[in-house]
Amino acid sequence: MHSSVPALWWVAILVSSAVPSNSLRGALDRIGRVDSVTKAPLPPPVSPVLPRSLSGGGEAGSPHTLRLKTESAIPVSLLAPVDECDVTVALDNGEAALLYSRSDRYEYTCKQTFTTVDPRANLTVTCQHFRLKFNCFFESLTIEVDGKASTYCMDDKVGQFQGRNVSLSFERNFMGFNGGYVCTVSCQGPPSALISEDPGCPTCGVTVAMESRQSKTADERIVGGVSTVKGAFPWMAHLRITARPSMQYMCGGSLITDTHILSAAHCFEYDVQYIDVTLGMVDTRIVLAGDLVRMQATDFTVHAKYDSDNIYNDIAVVKLPRAVTFTDVIRPICLPTSADTMEGAVATATGWGTLSFGGEEAQVLQKVDLDVWSNTMCSSVWSRKYMTIASTQVCALGDGKDTCSGDSGGPLAVQVDGKYVQLGITSYGQGCATPGVPGVYTRVSSYMTWIKAHVEGYCQGGGAERK
Numbered sequence: 001m002h003s004s005v006p007a008l009w010w011v012a013i014l015v016s017s018a019v020p021s022n023s024l025r026g027a028l029d030r031i032g033r034v035d036s037v038t039k040a041p042l043p044p045p046v047s048p049v050l051p052r053s054l055s056g057g058g059e060a061g062s063p064h065t066l067r068l069k070t071e072s073a074i075p076v077s078l079l080a081p082v083d084e085c086d087v088t089v090a091l092d093n094g095e096a097a098l099l100y101s102r103s104d105r106y107e108y109t110c111k112q113t114f115t116t117v118d119p120r121a122n123l124t125v126t127c128q129h130f131r132l133k134f135n136c137f138f139e140s141l142t143i144e145v146d147g148k149a150s151t152y153c154m155d156d157k158v159g160q161f162q163g164r165n166v167s168l169s170f171e172r173n174f175m176g177f178n179g180g181y182v183c184t185v186s187c188q189g190p191p192s193a194l195i196s197e198d199p200g201c202p203t204c205g206v207t208v209a210m211e212s213r214q215s216k217t218a219d220e221r222i223v224g225g226v227s228t229v230k231g232a233f234p235w236m237a238h239l240r241i242t243a244r245p246s247m248q249y250m251c252g253g254s255l256i257t258d259t260h261i262l263s264a265a266h267c268f269e270y271d272v273q274y275i276d277v278t279l280g281m282v283d284t285r286i287v288l289a290g291d292l293v294r295m296q297a298t299d300f301t302v303h304a305k306y307d308s309d310n311i312y313n314d315i316a317v318v319k320l321p322r323a324v325t326f327t328d329v330i331r332p333i334c335l336p337t338s339a340d341t342m343e344g345a346v347a348t349a350t351g352w353g354t355l356s357f358g359g360e361e362a363q364v365l366q367k368v369d370l371d372v373w374s375n376t377m378c379s380s381v382w383s384r385k386y387m388t389i390a391s392t393q394v395c396a397l398g399d400g401k402d403t404c405s406g407d408s409g410g411p412l413a414v415q416v417d418g419k420y421v422q423l424g425i426t427s428y429g430q431g432c433a434t435p436g437v438p439g440v441y442t443r444v445s446s447y448m449t450w451i452k453a454h455v456e457g458y459c460q461g462g463g464a465e466r467k
């Protein structure tokens with residue numbers, strides 16, 4: 001237990017140096033000490049490169065996964081220290097506050113109160129370290145959960161508490177004692193309605209906006225696209241791939257189950273070490289937010305017949321180290337249940353790829369509506385460039401609109417019966433938005449057998465794959 005304290009500090013320094021979310025920021029801004037922590041030299045942001053044997057299979061043993069030792073693992077995407085007293089902090093889903101006693105020997109009292117931003121959320125209090133001195137008169141910690149208070153001192157075992165309103169009050173009534181505690185209060189949102197809605201398989205392809213029929217994706221501005229808003233493409237995965245020797249590049253992907261991301265084989269052509277996956281993200285500059293899920297994946301399957309000359313079978317599946325909980329901003333896309341070619345349909349591509357050929361990557365997820373071409377038309381264009389388009393591919397282009405580098409692996413989707421169904425996987429093109437030359441996508445419907453064979457527990461509900 002003692003050894004976990006320095007590790008916690010390290011976590012605290014790391015997270016407080018990044019951008020805190022609004023609710024915690026309020027608390028942090030008022031705390032003088034946080035400033036000096038913020039200026040401390042940062043640990044390297046990129047995890048150490050590990051041999052595959054060390055980093056593969058489970059995260060528990062991998063040294064680049066920071067984990068609080070809590071009895072039950074509560075998913076937390078932002079942990080920030082709160083060292084101000086007489087404060088009330090509203091925690092958002094996925095956020096956690098780190099509370100600890102002062103290490104000086106002076107008397108003080110400190111009450112910290114917590115509520116939740118989301119009225120449906122729950123708070124969990126856990127003390128990772130608890131050892132106070134002498135007896136309850138000299139040092140004590142009172143934990144109040146929904147009006148019920150318990151006081152602890154000495155070596156008391158402080159259990160785990162759950163409730164909506166929580167406060168921790170510490171008292172040190174005599175100079176010279178310096179016992180201490182380290183506790184966390186974490187905030188968890190309600191379980192996703194999506195899961196209970198369909199007892200068979202999770203619903204796919206539906207966004208919150210679609211559910212509430214305000215299907216508006218706040219269009220401001222890939223090439224020729226527009227920025228998207230949070231939750232508009234909740235299956236969109238951002239992949240930052242680290243390959244040997246010292247290469248990093250971006251690809252897109254789409255969440256198809258709670259543990260699998262569909263992407264392109266050519267994203268894994270190099271000697272891939274690990275994949276930093278981010279879900280629930282729109283703006284790449286916002287690195288810490290309660291609703292983001294970041295994971296490092298090392299497990300992926302590339303189509304055995306991926307042909308890098310003809311760019312055939314450009315498909316791969318990334319397996320996440322653990323299942324994600326579906327939320328308003330993290331949901332799976334539907335995969336096709338028919339072989340419909342979708343010729344002439346309008347399909348939407350999404351990605352953080354460059355905004356022009358050789359240009360800058362997008363900071364905000366872009367979407368672009370493209371026309372789906374017939375394979376005959378597409379073949380006639382690409383045969384002049386010595387590429388043969390197979391039936392396992394699909395082409396799409398708009399006027400000045402196309403995917404571009406970095407968009408690879410991301411989805412090209414059509415709306416069918418009020419659900420987004422993935423038609424293609426961004427594969428290749430000539431330059432970007434070259435007039436008359438459509439982008440080429442892997443046709444997902446041609447690979448359903450392959451996908452089901454490589455995605456254990458593949459199951460999509462809500463009409464797309466209802467049994």
Ligand code: ARG
Binds near residue numbers: 403426430432438440
């Ligand atoms: N191969 C590209 C990538 O790695 C995707 C290119 C798509 N290009 C296009 N013009 N449609 O990101």
